[in-house]
Each structure stands twice: as C-alpha cells, then as structure tokens.
Amino acid sequence: DSYNQPYRTAYHFQPPKNWINVSSCFLSSDMLNGHVGVFGLADPNGPLRYEGLYHLFYQYNPKGAVWGNIVWAHSVSKDLVNWAPLDPAIFPSQPSDINGCWSGSATLLPGNKPAILYTGINPKNQQVQNLAKPKNLSDPFLREWVKSPKNPLMAPTSANEINSSSFRDPTTAWLGQDGHWRVLVGSKRRTRGMALLYRSKDFSDWIQAKHPLHSTLGSGMWECPDFFPVLKNGQLGVDTSVNDDYVRHVLKASLDDRKHDYYMIGSYNAAKDKFIPDKGFEEFVLRYDYGKYYASKTFFDDGKKRRVLLGWVNESSSVADDIKKGWAIWLHKSGKQLVQWPVEEIEKLRAKPVNLPPQALKGGKLLQINGVTATQADVEISFEVSGELGKAENLKYWTDPQILCSTKGSSLRSGLGPFGLLVFASEGLQEFTSVFFRIFRYQHKYLVLFCSDQSRSSLNKNNDLTTYGTFVDVNPLQEKLSLRTLIDHSVVESFGGEGRGCITARVYPTLAINDKAQIYAFNNGTADVKITRFSAWSMKKAHIL
Numbered sequence: 030d031s032y033n034q035p036y037r038t039a040y041h042f043q044p045p046k047n048w049i050n051v052s053s054c055f056l057s058s059d060m061l062n063g064h065v066g067v068f069g070l071a072d073p074n075g076p077l078r079y080e081g082l083y084h085l086f087y088q089y090n091p092k093g094a095v096w097g098n099i100v101w102a103h104s105v106s107k108d109l110v111n112w113a114p115l116d117p118a119i120f121p122s123q124p125s126d127i128n129g130c131w132s133g134s135a136t137l138l139p140g141n142k143p144a145i146l147y148t149g150i151n152p153k154n155q156q157v158q159n160l161a162k163p164k165n166l167s168d169p170f171l172r173e174w175v176k177s178p179k180n181p182l183m184a185p186t187s188a189n190e191i192n193s194s195s196f197r198d199p200t201t202a203w204l205g206q207d208g209h210w211r212v213l214v215g216s217k218r219r220t221r222g223m224a225l226l227y228r229s230k231d232f233s234d235w236i237q238a239k240h241p242l243h244s245t246l247g248s249g250m251w252e253c254p255d256f257f258p259v260l261k262n263g264q265l266g267v268d269t270s271v272n273d274d275y276v277r278h279v280l281k282a283s284l285d286d287r288k289h290d291y292y293m294i295g296s297y298n299a300a301k302d303k304f305i306p307d308k309g310f311e312e313f314v315l316r317y318d319y320g321k322y323y324a325s326k327t328f329f330d331d332g333k334k335r336r337v338l339l340g341w342v343n344e345s346s347s348v349a350d351d352i353k354k355g356w357a358i359w360l361h362k363s364g365k366q367l368v369q370w371p372v373e374e375i376e377k378l379r380a381k382p383v384n385l386p387p388q389a390l391k392g393g394k395l396l397q398i399n400g401v402t403a404t405q406a407d408v409e410i411s412f413e414v415s416g417e418l419g420k421a422e423n424l425k426y427w428t429d430p431q432i433l434c435s436t437k438g439s440s441l442r443s444g445l446g447p448f449g450l451l452v453f454a455s456e457g458l459q460e461f462t463s464v465f466f467r468i469f470r471y472q473h474k475y476l477v478l479f480c481s482d483q484s485r486s487s488l489n490k491n492n493d494l495t496t497y498g499t500f501v502d503v504n505p506l507q508e509k510l511s512l513r514t515l516i517d518h519s520v521v522e523s524f525g526g527e528g529r530g531c532i533t534a535r536v537y538p539t540l541a542i543n544d545k546a547q548i549y550a551f552n553n554g555t556a557d558v559k560i561t562r563f564s565a566w567s568m569k570k571a572h573i574l
C-alpha cells in the first residue's frame with residue numbers, strides 16, 4: 030500500500046482516519062491545483078505518561094474536510110514510537126465546549142491523578158477554560174473523561190477585559206511553595222502577546238492574577254504557551270513545578286502572527302509570579318525548529334526522567350497534517366539555547382546499517398549512498414573543516430540566515446560549503462532536497478549556516494518550496510559539524526550541531542519516490558572537507574494505525 034501512498038509517513042505519527050481523506054484527495058485532481066484546505070488540525074494536546082503508558086491527544090476534526098466540531102482524538106503508546114488509537118477522549122457535550130474542544134494540557138495532581146484543562150468554545154463562540162478528569166483511574170488507557178459540572182472555570186467577563194477570541198490553550202499547571210496551583214492561558218491585548226496567570230487551591234476555583242506571567246509588545250496572540258524548568262547542567266528533565274538554584278525556565282509561545290514556535294530562557298521569580306528573560310532574550314528570537322513546526326508542547330516523562338517535546342508539522346501541499354515524533358529537550362551547556370534530539374526509542378527502528386570509513390569529500394564531489402531505503406532512513410554524518418577555514422567566505426553584513434540559505438542555495442559554490450546531504454534525489458537530479466552547511470567568516474569569527482533547501486524538491490511547483498535556514502552555534506575550529514537527518518516519505522527532519530539547530534521540512538517529490546529515491550553526500554564548495562563519520566540505517570515501519 031505504501032507504493033500508492035508515497036508520502037504517508039512510516040514512523041512519524043499521523044492521525045489514522047485523516048488518511049482516508051488524504052487518499053481520496055490523492056485520487057482527485059485537487060492536489061495538482063495546490064491547497065485544498067485543512068483536513069483536521071493536529072495540535073498535540075495534553076501529552077502525559079500514566080502507569081507506564083504515554084498518552085497523546087490531538088486536535089482533530091472527525092468530520093474530515095469541514096472546519097468545526099473539534100475534539101480531542103486519543104492515542105496511547107509504550108515507547109513514543111508505536112501508537113494505538115482510542116476513541117476521542119474529549120468532545121463537545123456541555124454549553125462550555127459545545128462549539129469545540131480546543132487545545133490544552135494535562136497536569137498530574139497529587140496521588141498521580143491526571144487532570145486536563147482545555148479551551149472550550151461556548152454558544153456565544155467565546156473561548157473559556159474547562160476541566161476534565163478520568164472517570165476511572167484504574168483504566169490505564171484513560172478512555173473516559175468526566176467534565177467538571179462547574180465548567181467553565183475561567184471565562185472572559187466584563188470586569189477582566191479579556192478578549193473572548195484571544196483566550197486559549199491552558200498550560201500544564203505547576204504547584205507553588207504556597208501549595209497553590211498556577212496555570213497560564215495564551216492571550217493578547219492589541220498587539221501585546223501575553224501569558225495570563227491563574228491560581229487555584231483546589232484546581233477547580235481559579236482566580237486570575239493581577240499581572241500576566243509575562244508579555245511582550247508586538248508579538249501578537251500567544252497560542253499554546255508552555256512554561257517549564259530545565260536543568261542548568263545536564264540533559265535530564267525535571268517536573269514542571271521545580272524551581273530551585275539548579276534550573277532555568279523556558280517560556281515558549283506559538284506566535285499566531287508568525288506561525289512559529291519561539292522561546293525565551295530566563296528565571297521564574299516565584300514571589301512575584303513573573304518570568305524574567307535573560308539579557309538578550311527580551312524578544313522572541315530563538316525557535317525550536319526553523320522549518321515547519323507549530324503548537325508544540327512538552328511534558329515531563331518521570332519514567333525516563335526527561336522532558337519530551339511534541340509538535341506538529343503541517344502540510345506543504347494538500348496532504349494531511351502530521352504529528353511529529355517526540356524529541357527530548359534540554360538546556361545547552363552554554364545556557365544560551367535549548368538542544369533537541371529524537372527520543373532514543375526511535376533507534377529501535379534502525380535496521381541494515383551502512384557505515385562508511387572516514388574519507389575526504391573533494392570540492393564539487395557527489396557521493397552516492399547505497400544500501401539504504403532512501404525514503405525511510407536515519408542518516409548521521411560529520412564533517413571536519415578546521416584545516417580549510419582560511420577559505421571561508423567573508424560575510425560583510427549580518428544577514429538573515431533563511432535569506433542567505435535561499436539566495437545562495439545548494440549549488441552556488443563558496444570557499445567552504447555548501448556541503449551536506451541530498452535526500453529524495455531522483456536519478457539525474459531533476460528533484461532533490463538538500464540539507465547542508467556553509468561557513469562564513471564574520472567579524473573575526475566563524476558563522477556556521479545550516480540550511481534545508483526545498484526549492485528543487487518537487488517538479489510539482491504548487492507545493493510550498495520555501496527554503497529554511499538558521500545559524501548554529503558551533504565553532505568549526507574546535508568541533509566537527511554533525512548532521513542527523515530523519516527521512517520519512519515526505520518528512521525531512523534535520524538536526525545540526527548535535528541538536529543545536531533543527532529544521533523540519535515537508536516535501537512531495539514526483540520522481541524521487543519509492544525505490545526511485547536516492548541519497549547522496551555532497552560538497553559543492555571549492556575546498557575539500559573530511560567526512561569523519563557516516564552511518565545510515567533503513568528505518569522499520571512503526572505501528573501508527
């Protein structure tokens with residue numbers, strides 16, 4: 030069946046029923062005409078681990094192509110890789126959510142009791158916040174959820190000046206030293222985006238705090254805020270309520286105006302209930318992913334003591350939305366950014382390793398990788414360039430990295446780069462997606478540009494072919510430049526500099542599909558580079574239906 034459905038992911042979670050829509054869409058000519066609309070949203074909601082099982086809920090329209098009637102679809106997993114679908118967990122049934130059950134989060138209350146706060150759309154189409162709890166805690170699948178008869182627990186009133194169409198997506202709550210719960214709700218006033226703060230003693234009566242936890246002028250509506258501690262040192266995660274000398278705090282917002290997930294690093298002043306961004310982080314500049322990625326959410330996995338990030342990649346054509354694989358997330362030792370890496374469980378899918386010995390990749394050279402299923406693979410490659418840095422191109426003015434990536438592309442030669450991978454490449458290279466580095470000298474330092482170039486990915490020019498890019502904070506004098514790319518039929522998910530730069534793209538090649546796709550390492554720079562490590566695996570299919 031995968032032969033007729035070349036873009037269906039094999040190990041990135043996708044809503045099962047959505048596929049029915051997608052395959053019928055494939056049979057129509059709509060696809061050739063570009064976008065045909067949204068088939069169902071897929072914000073991940075309320076991820077949690079309960080009794081050893083991972084639960085993932087997500088925004089879903091069971092009626093397919095029409096907007097509306099949004100419910101929380103529900104899947105469970107033992108390993109974040111293989112998923113089993115259950116019936117929708119939360120669906121419109123009360124006045125406070127009769128027009129839709131929008132995004133929200135789960136919190137584990139004392140005694141390991143899950144609770145979900147979510148946004149409901151009421152009969153006046155206002156956004157309000159509701160509570161639901163499992164009907165039966167002895168059911169590890171948490172199939173049935175009971176809504177509080179007191180819903181809504183938070184609502185716009187004439188007194189609180191909350192705009193009823195900008196009041197949504199409650200976070201996981203955290204417990205203060207005073208024994209009171211806190212939760213954030215995304216909002217805005219004019220162009221000032223903000224995270225409204227509410228407090229509660231019993232998780233049922235919520236009182237709005239005088240001040241938001243944080244706000245920034247000009248950022249617009251904050252959707253799906255997330256607020257969590259990360260250890261100053263190390264990769265382990267900590268519970269959302271931890272606030273001590275060993276942690277920093279991350280505030281993330283999905284900016285509706287920019288359609289990307291941005292974050293700040295700073296500290297949480299518990300006495301004032303305020304987030305104080307670190308110097309240089311007063312604006313939203315850092316992103317989890319510099320490609321397609323939105324409405325993500327983290328949760329603390331107390332089994333493996335890690336913080337896991339889930340988000341969704343929307344379509345670049347008329348194909349259905351796609352929920353990502355979980356990433357582990359932690360603070361880089363520089364303290365200046367987060368690091369993301371695929372959860373280790375995904376490595377269970379690796380099969381048939383292909384390893385290459387260290388070797389030079391001469392300027393202008395293309396190296397074909399044989400023996401890997403090129404549409405379903407995990408590729409790791411590292412480059413050493415330290416001896417050739419004298420040849421790096423001079424960058425006179427600081428330029429937006431995405432613009433640098435798209436104007437220079439993967440074929441324009443410079444001294445040092447572009448070098449990296451060509452994936453979903455067709456024979457004769459009429460189609461390919463390139464993921465690569467370019468090194469610049471800028472103000473007596475080296476800047477490493479990391480790009481994912483989709484401009485040549487498909488002969489079907491109705492797809493979104495935007496090129497993405499970011500600088501990665503790697504010093505090429507001292508470090509190797511590493512790249513890991515997860516390839517999954519229409520997903521190209523790349524991690525540069527050991528997860529310091531992440532770019533996810535969706536591509537829909539017309540020729541480079543099934544066994545016609547190929548993978549290459551390439552160096553289009555004039556200087557030679559050294560491949561110090563190359564390992565690739567064909568990936569087994571996960572159970573996601």
Ligand code: DQQ
Pocket residue numbers: 070072088099131132148197198252253324
């Ligand atoms: N999607 C949900 C909202 C959220 C938005 C509605 C983000 O709750 O703000 O489906 O994609």
